[in-house]
Amino acid sequence: MPDLVFTRRFSMGHRLIHGASESCALPHGHNEFVTVRLTPTKATRLDGRGNMPVSFQNAKQTWHRFVDERLDHALQLAEDDPLLAWFQTHEPARAARIVVTPGDPTTELMTCLLMAKVNAFLLAEGGVLRCSELSIEETPTNTVSFDGDPADFIPQRSTEQTCWWNRADMSIAD
Ligand SMILES: Nc1nc2c(c(=O)[nH]1)N=C([C@H](O)[C@H](O)COP(=O)(O)OP(=O)(O)OP(=O)(O)O)CN2
Numbered sequence: 126m127p128d129l130v131f132t133r134r135f136s137m138g139h140r141l142i143h144g145a146s147e148s149c150a151l152p153h154g155h156n157e158f159v160t161v162r163l164t165p166t167k168a169t170r171l172d173g174r175g176n177m178p179v180s181f182q183n184a185k186q187t188w189h190r191f192v193d194e195r196l197d198h199a200l201q202l203a204e205d206d207p208l209l210a211w212f213q214t215h216e217p218a219r220a221a222r223i224v225v226t227p228g229d230p231t232t233e234l235m236t237c238l239l240m241a242k243v244n245a246f247l248l249a250e251g252g253v254l255r256c257s258e259l260s261i262e263e264t265p266t267n268t269v270s271f272d273g274d275p276a277d278f279i280p281q282r283s284t285e286q287t288c289w290w291n292r293a294d295m296s297i298a299d
Contacts, residue, residue, distance in 0.1 A: 128164045128257070130162050133193070136197055137198070138199075159259065165178045166254065179253050201230035202230065227280040232263045240259040243259065245293040
């Protein structure tokens with residue numbers, strides 16, 4: 126069955142504080158492209174009339190709203206980053222626009238978290254499609270692509286089922 130592939134652009138800021146890349150330990154930003162491959166969960170012959178399981182608009186609407194309203198121009202920080210506590214204390218309204226991640230917000234982690242999120246949206250909308258691959262072009266020369274089960278790779282948390290990336294809502298933190 127044919128897959129649907131959608132790309133959305135967003136700007137973001139982040140820093141990686143746990144030493145994997147010292148050059149990325151100061152806050153900096155990227156203009157990124159996130160691409161999702163949506164696969165029908167049931168292989169069904171096209172019906173000879175509408176010839177689609179879901180319209181492009183319905184398939185991408187919630188996901189693109191999330192990218193535009195919650196990821197675009199958001200700061201991504203590890204849950205133990207002291208900058209997060211600073212924002213919560215001094216600029217609580219802006220702290221609400223920070224994507225909070227389990228450990229450093231690397232592109233590898235973000236591909237897994239975002240695949241979990243898009244799949245939570247798709248399941249809540251009837252489960253006709255599922256995200257089978259997600260890639261993030263962080264810079265013109267660096268892309269991370271993921272096509273597995275994100276639950277197998279996201280750092281474990283006792284509250285995993287209720288973490289923001291598994292919720293079919295616009296949340297970006299717990
Ligand atoms: N495995 C990972 N390594 C790095 C990540 C990451 O997410 N996963 N992220 C970064 C930084 O975000 C950095 O800003 C981007 O990396 P960098 O290679 O410096 O990007 P360039 O596009 O400038 O690379 P060129 O080779 O100069 O084109 C670092 N590492």
